[in-house]
Amino acid sequence: MRIPCPCCGERDLGEFTYGGDATISRPAMDETDLNLWNHFVYNRENPRGPHLEYWQHTGGCRAWFKLQRNVLTHEVGASELVGPWAAASPDDETTGQREIAE
C-alpha cells in the first residue's frame, strides 16, 4: 500500500503507523460521564467501505494525519494534517493528495 503523507508525499505503508478511528471524538478533560469515556475508549464501528483513520508517519516526518481509506478495497484518498500545523499545511501537488473515488 502507498499512503500520501501530507508533508512528505506518497510513501510505502511500512513507514506509517495506524492510529485508530478518526471519527471518534474525545470527551473534554473535565467530562465526568463515564459512558462518554467508555464510548471514546472502547466502542468502534467496523465499517465495510470508506473509513476515516488516524495515521502517523513514524518512519518519516512523524506527522499525525487523517486518511480516507476504503477498508474493503484498500483504496486510499485524501490525507489531512492534524494538529497545530493543520491550517498551515502546504497544499500542492507534492503532497500526493488524491481524491477518493466512491
Place this chain on the structure above:
Amino acid sequence: MSGYRLNSGGLVDRTKRLNFTFDGKSYSGFEGDTLASALLANGVSLFGRSFKYHRPRGVYSAGPEEPNALVTLRSGGRAEPNTKATVIELYEGLEAQSQNCWPSLEHDLLSINQLGGPMLVAGFYYKTFMGPTRKAWMFYEHFIRKAAGLGAAAKEADPDRYEKSNLFCDVLVVGAGPSGLAAALTAARSGARVVLADENPEAGGALLGESQDTIDGQPAQDWVAKTLAELTALPDVTFMPRTTVYGYYDHNILGAVERVADHLATPVNHQPRQKHWTIRCASVVIATGAIERPIVFDGNDTPGVMLADATRRFAQRQGVAVGRQAVVFTNNDSAYRAALDLKDAGVDIAAIVDPRNTIPDALTEAVQTRGIRLLSGHVVTGAKGGKRLKTVEVATFDAGSQSVGESKEWIAADTLAVSGGWTPTIHLASQAGDKPVFDDKIASFVPGKALQAWRAVGACNGDFGLADCLSAGSKAGAGAVEDAGFTSEATPTPDVAVPAHAGSGGSLYPIWEISRPSGPKGKKFVDLQHDVTAEDVRLAQREGFESVEHLKRYTTLGMAADQGKTSNVNGLALMAAALERSIPEVGTTRFRPPYTPVTLGALGGRETGHHLAPVRRTPMHDWHVKAGADMLTAGQWMRPQVYRKAGEDVFAAYVREAKAVREGVGMVDVSTLGKIAVQGPDAQNFLNLVYSNGFKTLAVGKARYGLMLREDGFVYDDGTTWRLGETEYLMTTTTANAAGVLAHLEFLLATVWPELRVQVTSVTEQWAGVAVAGPKSRATLESVIKDLDLSNEGVPFMGVQPGTLDGIPVLVARLSFSGEMAFEVYTGANYGAALWDKLMAAGEAFGLVPYGTEALGTLRIEKGHVAGPELDGRTTAKDLGLGGMASRKKHYIGRPLMEREALNEDNRLGLVGVISSNGKPLRAGSHLVAGQTAEQPGKSLGHVSSTTYSPAIDKFVALAMLEGGLEPNENRELFAADPLRGGHDPVQVVHPCFFDKDGSRMHV
C-alpha cells in the same frame, strides 16, 4: 532417441558448444539452448517421473507453463529443485538431476504406484490414512511425502547473493512480445519513464525467431530488433529481460524477480544471483500472452505428447526437431502452422487429426500441397508407448452428436503435437482485477474489469492475431502514459503480413476430453504435474466438492509449481460437464501471486545472517564486548547482561555485581533509556496533563518520578522527568516504551491540545548515560568532577546539575533505581566511550565494578520497583501500590476511566513480594495458588512477575501480583505453581520492598 538438431535454423549459436550433465551423464548443446531443447537435441525424451504415480514424463511445453520436465538444477548449496527445463538457459558446466525417482529415472521402483492407480484417487491419502484420530496420519505422512513429491530443497546454505531493490516508473509493460513492444514504443515516445520486463532472455515473445511473418515489409524478428533498439536508446526506457513480474499488489505495486545470474554457473564480481524488484508505477500494460491448452485423452502424458506450439518453438528458436514422426491433434487453426513448419523442417507428419469437419481452405490447401494426411472429423483417443510415444489411436468423431466412433486406427508416431486452444495468461490481471470473464470465442477466460490502473492487451486479452496485437498494444501504451500525465502521439499501425496458413487460435471447436465409446478408459490426465485425472474431477463432483475452490483443494488440481497453467480451464470444463452447467457458471479460482515460483532467496534478499535485522548499539558497546560481557538484545538494543569473570556462570556474576553495588560502587550503561526533549512555553502544562502526578511544582534543576496512564486508566509507562530550564524538560521513559510514548505524546499534541506550544523530540540517541551506584558512588564522582558540589546540599536527591568530568561536559542527576546512593551521569553520545573509560579509571581506587542488566534487575526487585513485567498493561496505579501518584486535584489522561468501579475493587491483583520458603529459585509466570500439591493446586490467585536471587537478604525472591494485594495476604504461605515447566514450591507473601524499606541508604 528421437529428437535431433536440425541442420539449420534457430537462434542458437552453433559455434558455441556448451557441455552439461543430466543425471550425471554428459551432453552438449549450443549457446541459446534451454536445458529442454539441448536434451531433446540429444535424443533424450524421458525427463522425470510424475508426482503421484511415478509415470515417465517428457517435455510438454517450451515455456514457464511446463508441468512435467522439472529438474533439480545445480548441486550443493546452489541446488534448486523444481526448475523447469524449458526455461533453464544452458551454460557451460550446467548440472541437472531428475526428480521423484529412485534408484534412477529409467528404473524407478516407485512406478509400482501405477499399478495401484485406481486406488490413488483424489482424496485417497486423507481417506485412507487420516483415520478417526490424527495419529495414523502422523505415522504415514512421512512415507507418503517421501513417495509423492517434487524435488528436495538443498540443506546447505546458498553461497550466492540475492538482492532487493526498488524501481519507479510511469508505465510498466509486462511482456515484450508484439503487444508489449508496441505498447512500450508508444509509451516511450511520449517521454514517459517506461520499464519493459520479460521473463525470457530476449524480447520478441511469440515473434522470437519468427521469419515468415512480416511487419512493415520486414521479417518480424527484424522488427523486434529494431523496436528494441529504439526503446533501449531512449534514456527513460529500461528493458529488463529475464525478469518475471510475478505479483500485482495494492496501489500499483508489483513484484518482479530478475534472474541476474541464473544463466551462469556462478555469479561473478559480487553480482547477485537474483534481484527482487518492487516496482511502483502509475500504469501497467499487461501483455503476457497466452498458453496453449492440452486435450485430455488416454495416455496424454506419454513422453512425446506435447503442446503443438512447443514443437514449433523448439524448431524456430533452437533448431531442434522434437521427433521424427509426428501426429498433430488440434481443435483449432493455430496448430496447422506447427504441422506445416515441422514438415518443412524435415519432420514427417503422419497425420493432422481435427474434430472439425470444416477447415479453412488456406489450411487444407497448404496441407495438401505438402502431402500431409488430414483426418478431419477425427479425434485422438489414446497414446501409447511407455517411456516414449510409439502409436496414436485415432477414431472418427461426429461434431453434431459429439460422439466418438467405434472404428479406430493406430498411427505410428514418436510425437503427438496437441492443441486444445489457447488460455490467456491472465494471472496479473486477475490479481488486480475483477473476476475473469469467459469468452466463448476462445473457450477461455479473459481479464475482467481492471480494479487498478492496468490494461490487458494482445493474446492475454484474447486477441491472437498479430495485427490486432500491435494496434491494441499501441493503443494501450497511449492510454497508459495518459494515466501517468503524459500526452501521446498516435503511432501509425504497422502493416502486417502473415502466411495464409497462419491460423488463429480463436477459430476453435471446444472439445475437452476424448472418451472411447467402449474399451479401456485408461488414465486421462487433466493436471500433469499433480497427476489429477478426469476421473478425479468427476469423483470430486460425485462427492460434493462442486465449487471450483473445493475442486482445487480436494483434487489438488492446479496446485504445485505450475499452478495449473495448462490444466485449469480443462478442469473447469470437466467439472462443468459433470454438473451439466456452463463453464462461466462454474467459474474460476482467483489467481494469487506468484505467477511462477519465487525463490526464498529473492524474497529475503540481503536480510540474512547479521543483516537479518538492525541492532542498536550504545556508545559504550565496544567496551562491553571487549570486557567479555554477555550481550543480550532488549528490543533492538544490545545490552550487557553480566560481565562474567573466569569460572563464573551468569548467576555468580550477577550476584557478585549486585553485591558490589550494595557494598561499594558499581556502574551500568543506561544509555538505552528512552529520552524525550519536552520544550516550549506550555511544557509544564503538558506534563501535568500527561502524568497522573503533579508537575506544577517541579523546580529547575530537579527531577520527578512520573506515572503515565493510558486513556483506559491503566498504567502505560513510568520514568523521571528533569526540568533543565524554565521551558526545557527531559523526560525519560522505559527502554521498551520509548517509541510508543513519543508517538502517544505527539498524538495528544496533534489531536487533543493543538493549542499548546510544546515540541517533543526523541533525544534518546543524543545522550550517553551511566548510572554510578553504591555507597562509594559520591567519592568516585568527586574524584573526577571538580566543578560541582556533589554533597547532599549541592546535588540533593532528585537534583540535576551540569558539570564537567575531566574535560567532558556532563549532566549529573541524583537518581536511584538500586536504592543505594546513586548518580546518573549523562553526556553527548560521542563522549560516551570516553566518559565510561574515565569513570572506570576513577572507580579503580574505590573497587568499582561494571554491572549488567541482570544485576540491575536484582537491585530493583530487592527494592520493589516496578518495571516492564509489572507494567504489563493490565495494572492500575493502585494495583502497583502507586495509588498516591494518582492526583485528585487535576485532570489528566486516564483519570476518568481509572476511577471506574471495576478498577477499584478490593480483590484486584495487587503488587506483593514473595520469598521462596524452600530455597528454590522462583520462575516468572508461575501462578500463586493455595493448594498444597501440584495435583490439586486450586484456583490461581495471581502470578509471579519478576524473580531474582537477593544477595541483600540471601534468599530467592520475586515480585508478584496477588488477589487483594498485600494487606489481606501479608505473611501468608502460598505456592508458586508452574504446571507447564513443572514446579510447585512454597512461598511466603511479604512487602514488595525487600531491603531498606525507609530508603535511608539513598538519601545519605
Place this chain on the structure above:
Amino acid sequence: MSNLVYALEDAAQPGVYGAAGTEGPGVTISEHRPESMLQLGAWPDTQASFEALLASTLNLSVPSRPGLASVSSEGSLLVIAPGRYLLVSDKPGITQQLSGQIDADQGVVTDLSHARAGIRMTGRNAADVLRKGFAIDLDIRKFPVHSVAQTTFHHIGLTLHRTDETTFELFIFRGFALSFWEALTDAALEYGYQVAGAGQ
C-alpha cells in the same frame, strides 16, 4: 586522545571494496562529522519571524516547504516538517548563537549533534545503492538537488539530503549507525565502493 568517538570510527576503514570494474568504484562512502546538528522548531504563529531570523543568521533563504534544503556557508538547513528544520553546520558556536537568539516564545532549539551519525555517499552508482533500501523515487527530476527525505532504509529511520546529482548526505540515528553502515556497504558491493577518510 580526543574525548570524542564517532559512531563509525572503527567501521569506516579507508580502502576499496567489492566489485572491480574499469571505471573504478561506483561510489565513495565516508563518515560525515558535522560540528552541529540542530533541530529548530517554530510555533505556527511565529513561523514567519522564525524563518526570517534563520534566513538572516544563516545567510540563506528558507525553503518554502518540507522536503527541501537550502545551503550556505553557514550550513545546510533541511525543512523536515511544517515549522521544523534540521540545521547541519560546521560553524563553531552556532548552537550557542541560535539558542541565544531564539527564546521559547519564538521557538525551540534541540541539539541533536550527537544523536545522528552522518554518512556521505557520492559516485555514479549512488542512487543505485540507495534505491536498494529506499522506497522513494530518486530520479533527479523527482528528487532534484537539495531535496530532503525522511524515510527508512533496512528498517532504520534516517534523513537524506541530495547535495548534487550523484551525492547524498545521510543522517542516521547513532545507535543504528553501524548496522546501517553494514547494510549500505553490503548494498554497494555490487558496484564496488571506496571508503574515504571521515570529514566535516
